[in-house]
Amino acid sequence: MDNEAQNSNDEKAPVFRSWTGCYIGVLAVLILLIVLFYLLTKKYS
Numbered sequence: 001m002d003n004e005a006q007n008s009n010d011e012k013a014p015v016f017r018s019w020t021g022c023y024i025g026v027l028a029v030l031i032l033l034i035v036l037f038y039l040l041t042k043k044y045s
Contacts, residue, residue: 013022 013019016022
């Protein structure tokens with residue numbers, strides 16, 4: 001059971017090299033969407 005718990009802590013992120021990279025990627029996409037929607041709102045309002 002200890003070995004199983006240790007393996008779950010050592011898991012790598014699915015796409016990025018680390019979970020920090022995954023979080024940065026999610027934040028980058030969020031910022032990109034916010035800017036995109038802001039620009040679309042300004043253009044069509």
